Amino acid sequence: MRVALMILLGLVIGSIGTANVMNVLSERNPMPKAVMHTMGYHMGELTGAIKVNQCDAVKIQRHLARLESTATDITPVFGMDDKDFTDHANQLRDHLRQAVQAAPTTCAALAAAIKLVNDSCKSCHQKYR
Numbered sequence: 608m609r610v611a612l613m614i615l616l617g618l619v620i621g622s623i624g625t626a627n628v629m630n631v632l633s634e635r636n637p638m639p640k641a642v643m644h645t646m647g648y649h650m651g652e653l654t655g656a657i658k659v660n661q662c663d664a665v666k667i668q669r670h671l672a673r674l675e676s677t678a679t680d681i682t683p684v685f686g687m688d689d690k691d692f693t694d695h696a697n698q699l700r701d702h703l704r705q706a707v708q709a710a711p712t713t714c715a716a717l718a719a720a721i722k723l724v725n726d727s728c729k730s731c732h733q734k735y736r
Contacts, residue, residue: 636684638684639685642680649670649671650674650724652670653670653671653717653721656714662717667712667717668707668710671720674703674706674724675703675706681696681699682696695727695731699728705720706723
C-alpha cells in the first residue's frame, strides 16, 4: 500500500513539474521563428514562380522588398552578439538589396538574383541552425 501511494505521489509531482516546464517553454520569444517563417514564405513564392515559369515583375519586386525589409529584423530579433552571425545577416541584407535594385523581370533574372540570397541563407543555417 505504501509503495502504491509513493508511486501515485511521484506521478502527481511529475505531471505538475511537466506542466510548469511546458508553460515556461511556450512563453519563449516567438519572433525569431516568425521572422524565419515570413522569409520562408516570400522565398517560397519566388522559387514557386520560377518553377512554374510565371514571373510577374510586380509580384517579384513585392516579395523581394518584403524579404529585404524582414532581413533587417534578423540581428535584433535573434539578439546574438556574435560577429560572425552579424556578418551573415549583413551579407544577406546586401544580397537582397542588390536583388531589389536589379529589379528582375524574367524568371532567369530572378533565379540569378536569388541564388546569392539562397547561398547566404544556407551558409547561416548550416552554422547556426
